Amino acid sequence: MRQDASPRQGQRDTASVTLQDIAAHAGVSRSTVSLVLRESPLVAERTRSKVQRSIKTLGYVYNRGAAALRGSRTSTLGVVVYDIANPFFGAMVAGIDAALNREGYVSFLANSEDSPARQQRFLERMREHRVDGILLCPAEGTDPGLINTLSGWGMPCIQVLRHVGEPPFDYAGTDFHQGVCQAMDHLVALGHRRIAFLGGHYEHSATRERWQGYRESLERHGLTYQRLLRSTVTRRDGVAMIQQLMAESPAPSAVVCHNDLVAFGAMLGLRRLGLVPGADCAVIGTDDVEEASLGEPALTSVATHPHAIGEEAARLALRRIANPEGAREQVVLAPRLKVRDSCGATRPEPGATWTEPATGEHA
Amino acid sequence: MRQDASPRQGQRDTASVTLQDIAAHAGVSRSTVSLVLRESPLVAERTRSKVQRSIKTLGYVYNRGAAALRGSRTSTLGVVVYDIANPFFGAMVAGIDAALNREGYVSFLANSEDSPARQQRFLERMREHRVDGILLCPAEGTDPGLINTLSGWGMPCIQVLRHVGEPPFDYAGTDFHQGVCQAMDHLVALGHRRIAFLGGHYEHSATRERWQGYRESLERHGLTYQRLLRSTVTRRDGVAMIQQLMAESPAPSAVVCHNDLVAFGAMLGLRRLGLVPGADCAVIGTDDVEEASLGEPALTSVATHPHAIGEEAARLALRRIANPEGAREQVVLAPRLKVRDSCGATRPEPGATWTEPATGEHA
DNA sequence: TGGTGTTTTTGGATTGATCTAAAACTTAGC
DNA sequence: GCTAAGTTTTAGATCAATCCAAAAACACCA
Numbered sequence: 001m002r003q004d005a006s007p008r009q010g011q012r013d014t015a016s017v018t019l020q021d022i023a024a025h026a027g028v029s030r031s032t033v034s035l036v037l038r039e040s041p042l043v044a045e046r047t048r049s050k051v052q053r054s055i056k057t058l059g060y061v062y063n064r065g066a067a068a069l070r071g072s073r074t075s076t077l078g079v080v081v082y083d084i085a086n087p088f089f090g091a092m093v094a095g096i097d098a099a100l101n102r103e104g105y106v107s108f109l110a111n112s113e114d115s116p117a118r119q120q121r122f123l124e125r126m127r128e129h130r131v132d133g134i135l136l137c138p139a140e141g142t143d144p145g146l147i148n149t150l151s152g153w154g155m156p157c158i159q160v161l162r163h164v165g166e167p168p169f170d171y172a173g174t175d176f177h178q179g180v181c182q183a184m185d186h187l188v189a190l191g192h193r194r195i196a197f198l199g200g201h202y203e204h205s206a207t208r209e210r211w212q213g214y215r216e217s218l219e220r221h222g223l224t225y226q227r228l229l230r231s232t233v234t235r236r237d238g239v240a241m242i243q244q245l246m247a248e249s250p251a252p253s254a255v256v257c258h259n260d261l262v263a264f265g266a267m268l269g270l271r272r273l274g275l276v277p278g279a280d281c282a283v284i285g286t287d288d289v290e291e292a293s294l295g296e297p298a299l300t301s302v303a304t305h306p307h308a309i310g311e312e313a314a315r316l317a318l319r320r321i322a323n324p325e326g327a328r329e330q331v332v333l334a335p336r337l338k339v340r341d342s343c344g345a346t347r348p349e350p351g352a353t354w355t356e357p358a359t360g361e362h363a
Numbered sequence: 364m365r366q367d368a369s370p371r372q373g374q375r376d377t378a379s380v381t382l383q384d385i386a387a388h389a390g391v392s393r394s395t396v397s398l399v400l401r402e403s404p405l406v407a408e409r410t411r412s413k414v415q416r417s418i419k420t421l422g423y424v425y426n427r428g429a430a431a432l433r434g435s436r437t438s439t440l441g442v443v444v445y446d447i448a449n450p451f452f453g454a455m456v457a458g459i460d461a462a463l464n465r466e467g468y469v470s471f472l473a474n475s476e477d478s479p480a481r482q483q484r485f486l487e488r489m490r491e492h493r494v495d496g497i498l499l500c501p502a503e504g505t506d507p508g509l510i511n512t513l514s515g516w517g518m519p520c521i522q523v524l525r526h527v528g529e530p531p532f533d534y535a536g537t538d539f540h541q542g543v544c545q546a547m548d549h550l551v552a553l554g555h556r557r558i559a560f561l562g563g564h565y566e567h568s569a570t571r572e573r574w575q576g577y578r579e580s581l582e583r584h585g586l587t588y589q590r591l592l593r594s595t596v597t598r599r600d601g602v603a604m605i606q607q608l609m610a611e612s613p614a615p616s617a618v619v620c621h622n623d624l625v626a627f628g629a630m631l632g633l634r635r636l637g638l639v640p641g642a643d644c645a646v647i648g649t650d651d652v653e654e655a656s657l658g659e660p661a662l663t664s665v666a667t668h669p670h671a672i673g674e675e676a677a678r679l680a681l682r683r684i685a686n687p688e689g690a691r692e693q694v695v696l697a698p699r700l701k702v703r704d705s706c707g708a709t710r711p712e713p714g715a716t717w718t719e720p721a722t723g724e725h726a
Numbered sequence: 727t728g729g730t731g732t733t734t735t736t737g738g739a740t741t742g743a744t745c746t747a748a749a750a751c752t753t754a755g756c
Numbered sequence: 757g758c759t760a761a762g763t764t765t766t767a768g769a770t771c772a773a774t775c776c777a778a779a780a781a782c783a784c785c786a
Binding site for chain 2: 061062063064065066068069074076079083084085086087089090091093094097098101104106107108109110111113118121122125126127128129130235264268271291294295296307
């Protein structure tokens, strides 16, 4: 109820052009402008272009906050990973970003550092911000009931890479089971009979799948040597585990590793023992991170395509938001074994297999 | 103006407890509840605890969207990097996340892929979401006027690592100039007289600083050999550049590299030529990424502390939001040279200098 | 010309918080 | 007991959009 008619009297904020102002300028109602903005087919072509011209002229900026208050969508998503400094997650987040960007969504990112408490704090904050959904790589030790809690909050949750709780739930990841089988089959075909598996905690779904793949492969090929070492999954663990194993009798002739970091550690450990990775003991990693194709020897690895997983997860989230009651989906990508030198299959002269990925620059 | 008194009649949404409902339950007004939520000292202790009890009982969830509409803060920030898959940025984002988390802020993340167009789209979206500020690692080719544009939009912008436009602006980064000087001084002290610099585009502030550091160091030490090769900054570039240099006469006895990736490439290139990094040609990188301390030989590198830069940048952003008209700040961290094997200064037996960083696990 | 059926457009209520200025309640002093 | 000052609390307007139901504009045909 402004006494005088002049619109911007008190404040000279440039950023305060509203629907109302557009409506006045174009000589239509607020509602019509709103319809134009949302590209409704209801509004006539002449009106539409007239309104659009006013929008341009006045330099209007859509206020998503206000829209979200009345409407039902915020066009935002929460993304939780447990180690953003890991390039694997970097690539995954890049995939998520690419897929969301195409649909006009933006995402809040949080790094849980594998702490359920931090994860919980962030999720509560996301709830206050009314995000339309959550992409969650659950932190170690996450309460299995969390997914139901989130669903009770009305926040659809897509689990990524790991999952907790009972199916059905939405999930996007890689078939770790199959990945390990591929690695095992390859080693068996090369003649290996004593193959060990290195690394992983029991708590994770992703770890259980790998171990299951290992045990099943042993059985399928009728191998009796079985050696599975638990650990956290750093380079240092790789070094320690391979040194322990090589001191045993009989020692393994090949190892499959939980991820590439463990594999790098294993190779380093072998070298310290005066052994040659690929010749004295074959090494296969998981993930196929950028450094895998470099180094001496180049690491054979099961590629898990983090960028693609990110895209799939994001797309699944958008599907779930559009249709909250739809059947839960599990998107599981097939991994692919990238054979290089560390498994002893190839032994080219130096430089012959040089393939450089195009990414990885900065500043 | 509900006709009947019963509050949740139409919809049975659990998630729709509002200030109004709390007020009714506690027997106070909406305003009082709002004051309690914002921890205002105005409200009496008795009332406060009564209201707090109602909040707990009814399971109220704060609606930040509604608060942001009326108030002036959204408690959100936009973060733009150009390559989130690069572990350097991963660490930086982790630092940002840690600092923001402490203050109740959350951040939107976008990956510009060094495309000014993508960057622009994201910034416009951030404007629609009314973020309180922006942390920007400007994409290559960013219009120098962008910072002023953002300031015209009322979005404070902190530039990170790189900067465009004219000072004064808010900035957080590393002293690249000093970093290169440290590396050069070290090499000169080891007796090197022919030192080359590898990599970088001209467009970036960060690159210009490095080159300036290189040229100044040469002058200060009275060195006449000068060789500066431009390039993008991948491993492949490192390989190509070192091979070109070693074919020249005289060849350099040491190289300082734009970042660690280029340095890894340079070491690989040397090995392909049958030369030993550190013995036949010293190599120093920049960033001190995780892999630097591993590998053969371990890479001497100028540590640029990405996590700390992220924290500083985030803190600066919060300061600027609290005081938009305050003097612009430049937070420039000092880099530190980490001497390892690749510069030939040390030559320990294998395994003696093993230091494993604690991070880097996944899934 | 009037009735009918479609397109378009619109006012008013609504979303859930904050802001402002004023009202209600304490306490103290004379 | 009454006023003044200080402390708490409150009603109503406001922020900038969307939703809904109803009104207006238009087209078509008997």
